[in-house]
Amino acid sequence: MTEEEKLNHFNSLIERDEKIEPKDWMPEAYRKTVLRQMTQHAHSEVIGMQPEGNWVLRAPTLRAKKILLAKIQDEGGHGLYLYSAAETLGMDRSEMIEQLHEGKAKYSHIFNYPTLNWADIGAIGWLVDGAAIVNQVSLQRTSYGPYARAMVRICKEESFHQRQGYEIMATMMNGTTAQKDMAQDAMNRWWWPSLMMFGPSDKDSWHTQESMHWKIKRASNDDLRQKFIDKTVDQAYVIGLTVPDKDLKFNETTKHWEIGDINWDEFWNVVKGNGLCNHKRISHHIQYHNEGKWVRQAVMSYSEKMNAIQTAASI
Amino acid sequence: MTTKIELYNFVLRLADDNLILAQRLAEWCSCGPILEEDLAMTNISLDLLGQAEDFYEYASELNGEKSEDELAFLRSEREYYNHLLVEQPNGDFACTMLRQMLYSTYAKFLYEALLNSRDEKLVALATKGLKEVKYHFRHSSEWIIRFGKGTKESNERTKNALVELWRFTSDLFEMNETDKVLITSGISFSLRDIYPLWKAEISNVLEEAGLEIPNSENNIIGGINGIHTEYLGHLLSEMQFLQRAYPGAKW
Amino acid sequence: MENNNDQLPLWEVFIQKGGSPFKHEGSIHASDKNMALQNARDIYTRRGEGRLIWVVPSDSIAATTVEEEAEFFDPADDKIYRHPTFYKMPEGAKNI
Ligand SMILES: [Fe+2]
Ligand SMILES: [Fe+2]
Ligand SMILES: [Fe+2]
Numbered sequence: 001m002t003e004e005e006k007l008n009h010f011n012s013l014i015e016r017d018e019k020i021e022p023k024d025w026m027p028e029a030y031r032k033t034v035l036r037q038m039t040q041h042a043h044s045e046v047i048g049m050q051p052e053g054n055w056v057l058r059a060p061t062l063r064a065k066k067i068l069l070a071k072i073q074d075e076g077g078h079g080l081y082l083y084s085a086a087e088t089l090g091m092d093r094s095e096m097i098e099q100l101h102e103g104k105a106k107y108s109h110i111f112n113y114p115t116l117n118w119a120d121i122g123a124i125g126w127l128v129d130g131a132a133i134v135n136q137v138s139l140q141r142t143s144y145g146p147y148a149r150a151m152v153r154i155c156k157e158e159s160f161h162q163r164q165g166y167e168i169m170a171t172m173m174n175g176t177t178a179q180k181d182m183a184q185d186a187m188n189r190w191w192w193p194s195l196m197m198f199g200p201s202d203k204d205s206w207h208t209q210e211s212m213h214w215k216i217k218r219a220s221n222d223d224l225r226q227k228f229i230d231k232t233v234d235q236a237y238v239i240g241l242t243v244p245d246k247d248l249k250f251n252e253t254t255k256h257w258e259i260g261d262i263n264w265d266e267f268w269n270v271v272k273g274n275g276l277c278n279h280k281r282i283s284h285h286i287q288y289h290n291e292g293k294w295v296r297q298a299v300m301s302y303s304e305k306m307n308a309i310q311t312a313a314s315i
Numbered sequence: 316m317t318t319k320i321e322l323y324n325f326v327l328r329l330a331d332d333n334l335i336l337a338q339r340l341a342e343w344c345s346c347g348p349i350l351e352e353d354l355a356m357t358n359i360s361l362d363l364l365g366q367a368e369d370f371y372e373y374a375s376e377l378n379g380e381k382s383e384d385e386l387a388f389l390r391s392e393r394e395y396y397n398h399l400l401v402e403q404p405n406g407d408f409a410c411t412m413l414r415q416m417l418y419s420t421y422a423k424f425l426y427e428a429l430l431n432s433r434d435e436k437l438v439a440l441a442t443k444g445l446k447e448v449k450y451h452f453r454h455s456s457e458w459i460i461r462f463g464k465g466t467k468e469s470n471e472r473t474k475n476a477l478v479e480l481w482r483f484t485s486d487l488f489e490m491n492e493t494d495k496v497l498i499t500s501g502i503s504f505s506l507r508d509i510y511p512l513w514k515a516e517i518s519n520v521l522e523e524a525g526l527e528i529p530n531s532e533n534n535i536i537g538g539i540n541g542i543h544t545e546y547l548g549h550l551l552s553e554m555q556f557l558q559r560a561y562p563g564a565k566w
Numbered sequence: 567m568e569n570n571n572d573q574l575p576l577w578e579v580f581i582q583k584g585g586s587p588f589k590h591e592g593s594i595h596a597s598d599k600n601m602a603l604q605n606a607r608d609i610y611t612r613r614g615e616g617r618l619i620w621v622v623p624s625d626s627i628a629a630t631t632v633e634e635e636a637e638f639f640d641p642a643d644d645k646i647y648r649h650p651t652f653y654k655m656p657e658g659a660k661n662i
Contacts, residue, residue, distance in 0.1 A: 073357040080351065085592075171566060288347070293469050299601070302598070
């Protein structure tokens with residue numbers, strides 16, 4: 001096949017909504033974009049274990065501890081599925097981790113915020129996972145096969161994450177004054193950052209257009225954000241939480257909630273490294289990666305020795 | 316029945332062992348040597364938490380006043396009956412896996428013996444727990460073998476862990492008034508019966524790993540009588556934080 | 567990168583549930599067979615999804631390439647006699 005035929009074949013697969021598979025020919029820019037998005041997504045899942053992990057030892061009941069631990073474990077699993085999906089494009093996990101440590105690969109800015117009270121665990125499940133789910137549901141239809149399949153599995157597992165978070169918020173809003181204050185405080189701190197998770201408005205982003213054209217992205221940042229806002233505002237009211245946005249209003253014509261201006265300076269400031277936890281998140285990851293090195297070396301050495309014995313025995 | 320208080324204490328002992336070890340393992344969350352093992356350790360922790368919950372539920376039933384969460388979160392250090400081994404700090408990954416192997420082997424024989432208990436509820440809980448601890452034994456013993464035969468460093472680390480932890484192993488087989496009463500009534504059994512089984516199993520694993528049981532005269536005891544190393548208090552103050560800081564709040 | 571094996575070798579995971587054929591679920595990293603099986607269990611069967619697990623070192627899998635796609639699969643396209651709908655059944659025949 002000539003280069004042109006290959007490109008035509010690729011484009012026709014995309015057009016027919018068929019999946020691109022690892023060994024298929026693909027434009028270099030497509031490979032790069034998918035790989036970047038998958039590794040970034042994988043790193044987000046893994047780094048996201050830390051803010052929630054911050055409360056796992058302090059969970060207030062046996063039930064809460066079990067749920068939180070299982071939830072964080074799921075996130076680790078999501079990271080793993082996504083690393084695997086990314087590995088199909090020929091980069092191995094060691095390299096992805098190296099990129100993370102060197103700051104060449106990013107993760108979601110949201111995990112650079114601290115978890116300061118137990119309600120933050122509720123807010124993360126309800127708002128952060130809630131926002132992530134909206135995005136992930138749409139990504140189940142992404143054009144790269146392994147990515148789409150990982151998303152299907154992840155979405156199935158995500159279904160309890162948001163509910164457990166909302167349950168925590170609801171319970172606290174039903175509790176003592178101190179608990180209500182904690183819940184509202186968490187709401188105030190997590191609401192806007194959750195909205196930022198969808199990324200800046202993509203009205204004029206060339207990046208988005210290309211991604212949409214290749215069906216890597218299936219919906220625009222603004223559309224996804226609106227979807228999230230519409231379902232979440234009502235949930236907040238149901239349990240008596242105030243949405244920290246004085247400009248919030250319901251548009252009777254469009255049937256959508258309209259929000260005030262998002263403070264993108266805050267977003268970029270956190271992305272640039274000035275969140276309360278940027279440094280901690282990465283240094284934690286580096287520390288335990290390094291501490292695990294002897295373990296990985298030991299088991300490789302063990303397996304080489306065992307293979308040698310087996311080979312010798314079979315001669 | 317006159318054995319009720321003893322049974323309650325015994326069930327608490329089982330519950331506490333599971334909870335404290337689960338809490339220790341949960342400390343590894345996001346700190347594992349490789350992502351796969353992070354999830355594996357969480358699975359073990361979740362198994363143990365589940366068992367702890369079951370035992371606390373039973374204890375709460377026997378107690379008649381306190382809920383399982385009150386039992387788990389609102390007792391003081393001296394009222395916890397877990398063994399000293401499970402409260403020991405994680406140390407490095409070799410130390411954690413060794414602690415797991417020593418404990419899982421113990422739990423395996425303990426639950427097997429409890430299958431013959433005259434207390435039906437204990438039989439049911441032991442049956443459920445047994446499947447899980449067998450898997451934990453498999454998982455942890457394989458790691459010990461890999462380490463024993465892996466690199467010089469992994470071998471050394473495992474040896475050090477053995478020295479560190481071995482001194483707390485006789486505590487696992489200590490018995491008190493509770494055991495005496497329960498043995499007589501056919502609810503429990505003498506832990507001396509399972510000691511040789513435990514030791515043989517541990518020796519097997521260590522032999523396959525090219526390691527040896529350390530020569531240690533030390534045996535530090537106290538857990539089942541509520542006498543602990545200093546580590547437990549810190550573990551509890553973290554674990555109990557919310558329950559202590561907001562008395563009466565529902566979570 | 568100093569060591570390709572720093573994350574341990576890659577394995578493909580296949581799981582069987584119910585009476586269905588083994589299905590490819592994803593991959594994991596592990597240094598030996600036992601570890602691979604346990605990792606597969608811990609990662610892919612946390613919600614009771616499995617009965618039996620196979621793990622295969624990823625580099626032991628032989629795969630067709632896109633270049634071979636036409637050669638391998640097009641010949642099956644015109645063998646419609648392999649499909650039941652190819653056959654004409656007499657009017658009124660049922661349950662066949
Ligand atoms: Fe997530
Ligand atoms: Fe996730
Ligand atoms: Fe999630």
